[in-house]
Amino acid sequence: MRTVLTGRSLWLDQLSPQPQRPALNGSLEADVVVVGGGFTGLWTAYYLKQLDPSLSVVVVERHHVGFGASGRNGGWVVAEFACGLDKYAAMSSHDEAFRLVRELHASVDEIGRVVRAEGIECGFHKGGTIRFARNAAQLERQRQEVAHEHAAGFTNDDFRLLSPDQTRSIAAADGVLGGLFFAHTAAVDPGRLVTGLAAACEDAGVTIVERTTVESVGDHVVHTDRGDLRARHVVQGTEAYTRDLDGERRRLLPVYSRMIATEPLTAEQWAEIGLDDRPTFADDRYMVIYGQRTEDGRLAFGGRGIPYLWGSGIDPESEVRADSHARVDAALFELFPQLRGIGITHRWGGVLAIPRDWTPFVHHDPDRGFLAAGGYVGEGVATANLAGRTMAELITDADTQRVGLPWIKALPRRWEPEPLRWIGVRSSYRLMAAADRIEERGKTSRLGITLANLLRGS
Numbered sequence: 001m002r003t004v005l006t007g008r009s010l011w012l013d014q015l016s017p018q019p020q021r022p023a024l025n026g027s028l029e030a031d032v033v034v035v036g037g038g039f040t041g042l043w044t045a046y047y048l049k050q051l052d053p054s055l056s057v058v059v060v061e062r063h064h065v066g067f068g069a070s071g072r073n074g075g076w077v078v079a080e081f082a083c084g085l086d087k088y089a090a091m092s093s094h095d096e097a098f099r100l101v102r103e104l105h106a107s108v109d110e111i112g113r114v115v116r117a118e119g120i121e122c123g124f125h126k127g128g129t130i131r132f133a134r135n136a137a138q139l140e141r142q143r144q145e146v147a148h149e150h151a152a153g154f155t156n157d158d159f160r161l162l163s164p165d166q167t168r169s170i171a172a173a174d175g176v177l178g179g180l181f182f183a184h185t186a187a188v189d190p191g192r193l194v195t196g197l198a199a200a201c202e203d204a205g206v207t208i209v210e211r212t213t214v215e216s217v218g219d220h221v222v223h224t225d226r227g228d229l230r231a232r233h234v235v236q237g238t239e240a241y242t243r244d245l246d247g248e249r250r251r252l253l254p255v256y257s258r259m260i261a262t263e264p265l266t267a268e269q270w271a272e273i274g275l276d277d278r279p280t281f282a283d284d285r286y287m288v289i290y291g292q293r294t295e296d297g298r299l300a301f302g303g304r305g306i307p308y309l310w311g312s313g314i315d316p317e318s319e320v321r322a323d324s325h326a327r328v329d330a331a332l333f334e335l336f337p338q339l340r341g342i343g344i345t346h347r348w349g350g351v352l353a354i355p356r357d358w359t360p361f362v363h364h365d366p367d368r369g370f371l372a373a374g375g376y377v378g379e380g381v382a383t384a385n386l387a388g389r390t391m392a393e394l395i396t397d398a399d400t401q402r403v404g405l406p407w408i409k410a411l412p413r414r415w416e417p418e419p420l421r422w423i424g425v426r427s428s429y430r431l432m433a434a435a436d437r438i439e440e441r442g443k444t445s446r447l448g449i450t451l452a453n454l455l456r457g458s
């Protein structure tokens with residue numbers, strides 16, 4: 001088997017040469033300063049210029065556009081909140097939470113609209129998501145989930161159960177007992193999306209500076225290693241890397257996810273596997289896995305390996321260690337044993353962020369001129385669009401449905417100090433893996449259900 005180890009993602013490796021943007025050169029003033037050149041920061045900048053072209057907007061990025069999770073993810077443009085609707089309903093009302101989820105559903109089409117309008121070639125295709133049920137417990141959970149979603153007001157056009165034959169007609173995964181189809185997902189090459197979005201921002205007049213580290217964020221000011229930026233509004237879109245900002249180490253938990261990409265499959269292999277409409281795919285184990293058929297005919301596939309490093313650590317070297325990818329390889333070949341022996345051309349990893357209450361947020365403090373969004377729990381590609389659009393509307397006082405949505409709230413409370421974080425996260429992942437093993441043996445695991453609920457604080 002031919003293997004290329006790389007620290008960059010498939011997506012970043014395949015990009016055409018990108019502009020080298022200058023670093024900040026001395027202090028500057030702007031109407032809005034955005035920290036972070038990922039989806040959250042860039043969507044905010046993009047919509048600000050759409051809403052008010054006269055605004056001066058500067059995006060500050062420590063490395064390069066798309067360096068973070070936005071350039072490394074699974075490319076699921078998925079309209080899902082990890083915490084589900086109920087958490088937001090408890091904070092507001094069922095109707096408000098339902099409205100929020102519908103706005104997220106619409107964000108997938110909104111991204112498709114912008115991609116077309118701006119001519120961003122990123123393989124965007126809305127083929128939904130198929131989740132396989134590969135043991136009795138997963139099948140039962142899917143049945144309960146669809147019943148729950150339908151009771152909340154969604155329909156078969158959103159979530160629907162599939163028979164084993166229907167599931168297999170979409171993808172020939174091994175050991176399938178049934179499946180769940182979720183309609184509001186597109187597959188995309190996130191590297192081309194994030195860099196195309198950056199170019200669209202610049203075309204609209206946004207300034208992007210790279211290789212500039214923000215050290216702290218104050219009221220109407222951002223302190224960097226290359227000067228201060230003063231602004232009426234400061235937007236923070238630093239997700240897992242928020243831990244590097246002064247005083248923010250415990251705000252969001254950085255959790256690793258790792259990915260691989262295969263060499264392009266042959267037409268015969270695809271004829272056997274399916275995924276013709278490029279639905280993104282997963283099964284329903286607790287230790288999340290996710291995959292997509294890429295536009296150029298590969299499988300890009302990921303899963304959570306060693307999830308958390310002491311002290312909310314982020315360690316680029318650990319992202320490419322072959323042993324940390326062993327579980328990801330194993331999970332892919334377990335799903336598609338017919339692919340054993342295929343070349344893996346790319347291995348990489350990245351960090352996503354989990355807030356203490358597992359609830360993605362938008363935060364707005366008008367007195368401080370401060371906005372932030374994140375805590376997407378690994379489902380940020382579509383969510384960052386909604387967050388960025390909302391923050392741009394809050395800044396410009398736009399009167400839209402989105403500026404009153406219930407996820408606009410206080411910043412999440414901080415995680416516990418070490419060693420509690422390390423013990424808590426490591427042991428809960430061990431327990432989830434144990435729950436998966438119990439379920440693979442054909443049993444139902446209360447352990448997994450209890451744990452997943454506990455972790456989400458529900």
Ligand SMILES: Cc1cc2nc3c(=O)[nH]c(=O)nc-3n(C[C@H](O)[C@H](O)[C@H](O)COP(=O)(O)OP(=O)(O)OC[C@H]3O[C@@H](n4cnc5c(N)ncnc54)[C@H](O)[C@@H]3O)c2cc1C
Nearest residue numbers: 036038039040062068069070073074076214350379380381
């Ligand atoms: C391996 C992996 C797979 C994933 N798969 C999916 C998926 O399929 N679908 C999905 O919806 N979500 C997925 N996610 C999550 C998704 O990628 C993120 O939620 C989303 O990209 C977050 O965007 P962001 O802009 O908020 O953060 P990021 O993309 O992480 O961007 C933050 C940026 O801020 C910069 N920055 C941070 N600190 C500073 C500083 N102090 N000074 C200057 N700049 C700074 C960083 O360099 C970075 O570029 C995945 C994540 C990972 C890691």
